Amino acid sequence: MSTNDTLIYLASASPRRRELLQQLGVRTERIHAEIDEAVLPGENAVAYTERLARDKAAAGWHLVESCGLPSRPLLAADTTVVLDGEIFGKPADAADARRMLEAFSGRSHQVVTSVAVREGERTLLKTSVTDVAFRPLTALDIARYIDTGEPFDKAGAYGIQGRAAVFIERIEGSYTGVVGLPVFETAALLSEFGLVFP
Numbered sequence: 001m002s003t004n005d006t007l008i009y010l011a012s013a014s015p016r017r018r019e020l021l022q023q024l025g026v027r028t029e030r031i032h033a034e035i036d037e038a039v040l041p042g043e044n045a046v047a048y049t050e051r052l053a054r055d056k057a058a059a060g061w062h063l064v065e066s067c068g069l070p071s072r073p074l075l076a077a078d079t080t081v082v083l084d085g086e087i088f089g090k091p092a093d094a095a096d097a098r099r100m101l102e103a104f105s106g107r108s109h110q111v112v113t114s115v116a117v118r119e120g121e122r123t124l125l126k127t128s129v130t131d132v133a134f135r136p137l138t139a140l141d142i143a144r145y146i147d148t149g150e151p152f153d154k155a156g157a158y159g160i161q162g163r164a165a166v167f168i169e170r171i172e173g174s175y176t177g178v179v180g181l182p183v184f185e186t187a188a189l190l191s192e193f194g195l196v197f198p
């Protein structure tokens with residue numbers, strides 16, 4: 001199956017994920033999958049992110065089956081940020097965004113993205129962990145960045161692909177993983193379901 005004519009289900013509202021799949025030549029049909037995103041007691045960032053990606057894929061697959069849609073691979077993903085063992089999701093408001101960006105200032109944190117691909121009862125999962133080093137941020141840097149509105153739909157209250165790029169000295173790992181879908185791991189997973197890359 002060449003990716004040129006490949007259609008998969010995408011159980012994600014993230015425009016970044018759709019665009020990164022397009023970059024791989026994969027077309028997507030959006031499936032709405034709502035899940036409970038509460039962190040379980042004692043759950044670490046990787047376990048949490050993997051569970052959410054798997055749950056999103058399961059919820060999406062349930063919808064595919066209950067609507068009688070044709071069988072094809074379904075992809076779901078989850079991204080979280082972790083620093084000193086604390087999991088940072090999307091900021092609740094501007095004060096929460098400020099708290100997160102202050103915590104990242106002048107330090108490195110990790111961005112964890114898990115991708116789950118499911119078809120029928122078969123689910124495969126991969127996780128990428130990337131170190132992101134922020135330069136020290138002033139209160140004015142943070143205030144001006146929050147004013148752009150970029151933080152609010154993003155884990156850790158920033159987008160490396162947007163204006164927060166100027167805060168980031170270096171990364172070690174997967175750039176596309178930080179954006180929300182690590183393309184290397186994603187292609188490897190989809191290959192297991194018969195898609196061919198490039």
Ligand SMILES: Cc1cn([C@H]2C[C@H](O)[C@@H](COP(=O)(O)OP(=O)(O)OP(=O)(O)O)O2)c(=O)[nH]c1=O
Pocket residue numbers: 011012013014016077078079080081090111153154155156158159160161178179180
């Ligand atoms: C750290 C970082 C996160 N993000 C985004 C990726 C994800 O879309 C978002 C994390 O939220 P997620 O809950 O992983 O995803 P989502 O709510 O956007 O979409 P869905 O659950 O429907 O799949 O943060 C960036 O775009 N750039 C970044 O640099």
